[in-house]
Amino acid sequence: MSSAIEEGKTYEPGTYPDLPPPASTVGIIGWVRENLLSSTANIVLTILAAYLIWVVVPPSLNWLFFNAVFEGASRDECRAVMNEAGVKGACWAFIGHRFELFVYGFYPEAERWRVNVSFFLMLAALVPILYDKTPQRGRMMIGSAIAPFVIGWLLIGGLGLEPVPTDKFGGIMLTLVIGVTGIVGSLPLGIALALGRASHLPALRMVCVVFIEFIRGVPLITLLFVASTMLNYFLPPGTTFDLLLRVLIMVTLFASAYLAEVVRGGLQAIPKGQQEAADSMGLKYWQSMRLIILPQALKISIPGIVNTFIGLYKDSTLVIIIGMFDPIGVGRASLADTKWQGLSTEVYVFVAIFFFISCIAMARYSLYLEKKLHTGH
Amino acid sequence: MEATSKPTVARQPLWYRVVYDKETRSVAIQVLTLALLFAFFFYIVRNAVINLETIGKGYSFKFLWEASNYDINQHLIDYDSRSPHWRATIVGIMNTLLVAITGVIVATIVGFVMGVLRLSHNWLINKVVYVYIEYVRNVPVLLHILMVHGVIVNTLPRPKNAISLEDTFFLTNRGFYTPKPLFEPAMWAVFIAFVIGIGFTIWFRHYAKKVQDATGKIYPVFWISLGAIIVVPILVYFVVGSPMTFEMAELTGFNFKGGMVLRPEYLALTLALALYTAAFIAEIVRAGIQAISHGQTEAAYALGIKPSRTMSLVIIPQALRVIIPPLSSQYLNLTKNSSLAIAIGYMDIVATIGGISLNQTGREMECMTIVLALYLAFSLMISAFMNWYNKKMKLVER
Numbered sequence: 147m148s149s150a151i152e153e154g155k156t157y158e159p160g161t162y163p164d165l166p167p168p169a170s171t172v173g174i175i176g177w178v179r180e181n182l183l184s185s186t187a188n189i190v191l192t193i194l195a196a197y198l199i200w201v202v203v204p205p206s207l208n209w210l211f212f213n214a215v216f217e218g219a220s221r222d223e224c225r226a227v228m229n230e231a232g233v234k235g236a237c238w239a240f241i242g243h244r245f246e247l248f249v250y251g252f253y254p255e256a257e258r259w260r261v262n263v264s265f266f267l268m269l270a271a272l273v274p275i276l277y278d279k280t281p282q283r284g285r286m287m288i289g290s291a292i293a294p295f296v297i298g299w300l301l302i303g304g305l306g307l308e309p310v311p312t313d314k315f316g317g318i319m320l321t322l323v324i325g326v327t328g329i330v331g332s333l334p335l336g337i338a339l340a341l342g343r344a345s346h347l348p349a350l351r352m353v354c355v356v357f358i359e360f361i362r363g364v365p366l367i368t369l370l371f372v373a374s375t376m377l378n379y380f381l382p383p384g385t386t387f388d389l390l391l392r393v394l395i396m397v398t399l400f401a402s403a404y405l406a407e408v409v410r411g412g413l414q415a416i417p418k419g420q421q422e423a424a425d426s427m428g429l430k431y432w433q434s435m436r437l438i439i440l441p442q443a444l445k446i447s448i449p450g451i452v453n454t455f456i457g458l459y460k461d462s463t464l465v466i467i468i469g470m471f472d473p474i475g476v477g478r479a480s481l482a483d484t485k486w487q488g489l490s491t492e493v494y495v496f497v498a499i500f501f502f503i504s505c506i507a508m509a510r511y512s513l514y515l516e517k518k519l520h521t522g523h
Numbered sequence: 524m525e526a527t528s529k530p531t532v533a534r535q536p537l538w539y540r541v542v543y544d545k546e547t548r549s550v551a552i553q554v555l556t557l558a559l560l561f562a563f564f565f566y567i568v569r570n571a572v573i574n575l576e577t578i579g580k581g582y583s584f585k586f587l588w589e590a591s592n593y594d595i596n597q598h599l600i601d602y603d604s605r606s607p608h609w610r611a612t613i614v615g616i617m618n619t620l621l622v623a624i625t626g627v628i629v630a631t632i633v634g635f636v637m638g639v640l641r642l643s644h645n646w647l648i649n650k651v652v653y654v655y656i657e658y659v660r661n662v663p664v665l666l667h668i669l670m671v672h673g674v675i676v677n678t679l680p681r682p683k684n685a686i687s688l689e690d691t692f693f694l695t696n697r698g699f700y701t702p703k704p705l706f707e708p709a710m711w712a713v714f715i716a717f718v719i720g721i722g723f724t725i726w727f728r729h730y731a732k733k734v735q736d737a738t739g740k741i742y743p744v745f746w747i748s749l750g751a752i753i754v755v756p757i758l759v760y761f762v763v764g765s766p767m768t769f770e771m772a773e774l775t776g777f778n779f780k781g782g783m784v785l786r787p788e789y790l791a792l793t794l795a796l797a798l799y800t801a802a803f804i805a806e807i808v809r810a811g812i813q814a815i816s817h818g819q820t821e822a823a824y825a826l827g828i829k830p831s832r833t834m835s836l837v838i839i840p841q842a843l844r845v846i847i848p849p850l851s852s853q854y855l856n857l858t859k860n861s862s863l864a865i866a867i868g869y870m871d872i873v874a875t876i877g878g879i880s881l882n883q884t885g886r887e888m889e890c891m892t893i894v895l896a897l898y899l900a901f902s903l904m905i906s907a908f909m910n911w912y913n914k915k916m917k918l919v920e921r
Contacts, residue, residue: 188645191645192645195645199647347556350553365863367873371891380571460664463666
């Protein structure tokens with residue numbers, strides 16, 4: 147400050163120099179006082195939170211990284227290293243040894259390149275869908291539409307490729323197959339169900355309502371049991387039906403019912419005037435839906451849609467209960483090996499980290515999309 | 524216009540009307556939908572009948588009266604392996620309801636506390652809760668259940684070295700042991716006092732509201748209710764001479780005997796489901812409270828309403844209106860997620876009638892019908908109740 151206050155000097159009104167704010171209200175000290183110590187209750191909360199962090203964070207970090215063993219051929223080797231240092235930590239060597247199993251499941255080793263190619267195809271197909279500044283987006287989109295079929299052919303085989311039975315699918319690959327198929331399949335089905343529920347045709351509406359309420363009323367696991375135990379009874383005698391395909395159908399139906407409710411919320415939020423305006427312009431039902439109603443309704447239901455997708459993706463873990471091998475299933479299966487017994491915590495933590503990262507990524511993308519599409523004030 | 528155009532349409536051939544006349548077309552679409560649906564159901568039912576006949580099974584629920592031949596470690600009613608399948612089903616239903624009810628209570632309390640903490644001005648606690656919520660919401664619930672179960676079974680001590688609290692409560696990897704209350708006959712007096720207390724409270728609330736509407740005088744309703752429901756029964760309990768004793772859990776051999784036990788499967792499932800659902804409830808509560816504009820609080824203060832009454836009369840009723848619909852769907856989710864019990868061997872509906880009974884009798888159709896019907900009934904009941912509550916709380920508009 148160039149003009150400090152001089153002691154004893156009297157100032158004319160209006161000439162008193164500007165003073166800096168008191169040190170206790172700005173900078174780090176001010177921030178701490180304001181946000182951590184503003185009242186007795188606040189101080190108690192701060193101490194409580196600090197204690198919680200102290201109890202949870204350092205031991206977790208120690209277990210996860212500092213005391214963890216990253217190399218070794220068996221659990222006993224991990225143990226030996228840790229005993230030498232007198233600490234307890236994770237034995238990540240196990241995950242390292244079985245990493246391929248976690249990714250590919252029991253997919254034949256010679257054919258794993260097909261999974262890798264499929265994975266890159268999936269990423270490439272996602273680019274034009276997720277990123278709207280992709281050059282040549284229109285043409286790329288055609289590629290994205292074809293990609294699922296190519297991926298399906300690559301994974302299952304046939305037509306020149308060695309066929310791989312679907313019970314060899316497992317690990318992260320299985321999660322992605324279930325998640326992506328469910329998402330791709332349930333979006334159109336969910337929108338159709340929501341439109342059916344909002345329709346003026348009573349019979350159509352009733353069918354959609356009964357379907358949606360039935361699916362939403364029962365847990366996914368019971369539907370998976372239905373798929374695995376009694377679906378064969380409803381098929382013509384002698385037909386067998388791939389278990390993975392049955393699961394995919396059930397997961398898609400399940401997610402579509404939830405999606406239909408989300409989209410219905412969006413449809414209800416559109417003012418009636420929009421539909422009436424579309425009618426008065428002479429647009430037919432499908433035209434008004436495609437051009438006027440759905441773009442607005444889907445836009446406001448994006449958070450709900452993404453939440454449903456995240457839920458579906460997380461629910462793909464339930465397939466272990468009907469005997470398929472998702473990452474948890476693969477991990478538990480490899481724990482049966484006497485070399486690695488008793489490392490279930492490592493498996494769970496590893497799978498939890500995998501799901502956490504992928505779900506957070508989806509949630510963040512939905513936030514970005516919401517912001518981008520927010521055209522109001 | 525209408526009158527003149529109708530007959531011309533009517534004279535057209537049917538296919539023309541189906542394509543160009545809106546009403547005829549809508550009837551045609553509906554008839555077609557229903558016809559396809561009936562054809563589909565006829566087809567699958569016919570397939571099922573043929574398939575069942577080929578293997579000679581039929582469709583009958585008679586097996587429910589046969590002995591189940593399996594044990595269930597947690598049963599709230601008398602049950603052993605000679606009991607019929609229907610009794611196993613009831614045990615399963617009660618176990619599911621037990622997890623659902625305790626889970627909902629814990630989830631609501633934890634969820635509300637975390638939701639309020641998320642709104643706290645304290646930066647540190649705010650972020651701690653935020654990180655916790657994000658972690659819980661982005662990891663599959665099945666994984667949470669397996670992890671909590673793993674922690675209980677693997678890290679808690681064996682019964683021999685149980686963590687004990689005053690030698691009455693014991694925490695071991697075989698479960699949580701508490702004393703079991705044994706009631707003597709005089710206990711009925713306490714229960715009657717309790718019921719009368721509830722009745723009195725209902726009447727008193729009504730009366731206090733009437734007095735307040737008429738005169739403006741405010742009674743301390745909360746304290747009087749508390750006294751009627753809790754203090755009076757406790758007094759009665761001592762007056763009639765403490766008619767309740769406790770059976771303590773005791774270590775005999777390798778495990779505890781006597782007392783009450785909460786099994787590790789039950790503990791793991793309830794804790795995991797409650798904490799998982801609580802994270803979602805916290806976000807709902809935060810959004811609900813944030814939806815109420817700050818002007819409401821200021822207006823209430825301007826009218827001279829005390830902060831505590833502002834909260835209970837102005838903020839909470841409005842926030843509840845926003846909170847209840849999503850909250851009810853979280854309760855439904857918790858109930859449905861309790862079916863994951865089968866992953867850790869807790870004997871709920873899916874594990875009893877849909878699991879062991881199904882495998883032992885080979886009656887897939889009948890068992891799955893029962894399971895689906897039961898869950899549908901739960902869901903419908905919860906949503907009916909929440910709809911009723913929602914209607915009660917709803918803003919009365921023009």
